[in-house]
Amino acid sequence: MxxxxxxxxxxxxxxxxxxxxxxxxxxxxxxxxxxxxxxxxxxxxxxxxxxxxxxxxxxxxxxxHPVTEAYRTLQSEFSHVNWTELLSPAALRVCWYLDRPRHIAEIADRLRITRQGVHSALSPLKHRALLSRSDPEYTLRDEVSPLLALARTVVQHEHRSRVREIAPSATIVWCDPRRALVRVQTAEDTDALQAAPDWEMTGLGRFAEYGLQFFLAGEPPFWYAPDEKLTPAEIVCHTLLLDSGSRRVSYSILLIETLDIDQETLTETAQWYDLEPTVDALYRPLQGDFDRTDNLPVSLPNKAEYMALKEQYGVP
Structure with missing residues (x-):
């Protein structure tokens, strides 16, 4: 950072x-x-x-560079603000989450820091009235969107620099200040990330661990989240982020049913990826509702297709 x-x-x-x-x-x-x-x-x-x-x-x-351009935009639009006094690495990490109203406790949990740490990082911004507050939630004011852009750019740069030291072909699919989902283009980079600490294979490539072996076109994606366990709910979300086509949707539903992933748990995880409507849709077939497909964010399998898929992979 x-x-x-x-x-x-x-x-x-x-x-x-x-x-x-x-x-x-x-x-x-x-x-x-x-x-x-x-x-x-x-x-x-x-x-x-x-x-x-x-x-x-x-x-x-x-x-x-994206970071210098983002800072130049912020500085030029708010030249009356001394950003060097207000901003710190901790403040930029916290600002990443302030695109919408968030609880302090929620941000602290995601960053693995104390609530006081979040308050301390935000304190200089509060004094300059750069935050909107509706107890107990905070968000950045709309007019300081360049600050959010800077925070996002700095975090993405940090992850990109880290992964490309190991895997030069890697690109960031999704990230927050502590976590990153990446694609790679070469088998050499796949081998390098598999051997690297703190990186785990995720997405469709991880389904085999649960008895669901699918054909992978290209290299598998990888997940960076030090000291955190990769959960089945995360794997489902990563799969859908990478490809929300009908086949991946069907495979995701199959994993949900195979592992009996609780809807509340998966929905809670999906909020960080803006996938809540998609996750809600995935539970319709599991509840026997194959007919209502209007206004859904993804294409769901019909009953015959899904039953055939279950039979193929031996899912009761």
Whole structure:
């Protein structure tokens, strides 16, 4: 995650200027030694570009990068706000969740931090009236949508950088500050992620673990969620995120029935992926309702198709 010092550097360079490390140290208040470390990190991440001036003096500028562009947009639209004082890595993680009203406890649970930690991260934003509050929920005000865009961009950049160190062909399908669902394009990258700590195969490739072996076209997806158990409910949601075609929907229903996944549990998980209407639809066939298919977010199997699928895989 980009640090407060990194944000201070991006802020100083947001107008498109070039600057030396010495100039940035004087402007930001950080020591030269620390600034050199920060600049090296930002250069390695692709957020800065470097040039050499007279006498080989080092000069840097903001590179064309989604994070620098998102920060430049935020800074230009709210130039009267000192974002380097308000924002921290923790604040950006919390802001990721504030696209809609959220309970503090809910955010704390997702981030695996205390409620006080969430309050502390949000405190500077509260004082600048950047949040809407309806006890006990918070959300970002609509007019500061560039802040949400920055938080989302920074989080996605962090996940992309992490996975591409292991699997260069990986792309992010979905992420939040602690978790990421990725696709890969090569068998080599599949092998690399299978051998890497904190990464697990998910989606359709994981169904075989429950006695449902399906043909996989291409490489399987992978899930990053350190210190968390990959649940069947997550696997269903990942499958639907990656492909909501009729065959994947049928396979998902089959897994739900095979493992007797509780609807309330799956719906609770699906809210993080904006899949609640889809999950609700998936339980219709399981409740014997194969006929009402109007206004559904996915195409459900008819009764004959689903019964044939159950028989094929020996699901009672």
């Amino acid at each position: 980009i640090t407060k010092a990194g944000l201070a550097v991006l802020d100083a360079l947001s107008t498109g200027r070039e600057a030396t490390p010495e100039e940035l140290a004087a402007e930001t208040g950080y020591s030269r030694e620390h600034l050199y470390e920060v600049l090296d990190e930002l250069l390695a991440a692709g957020l800065l570009a470097e040039a050499r001036g007279p006498s080989n003096h080092r000069r840097v500028r903001a590179a064309e």
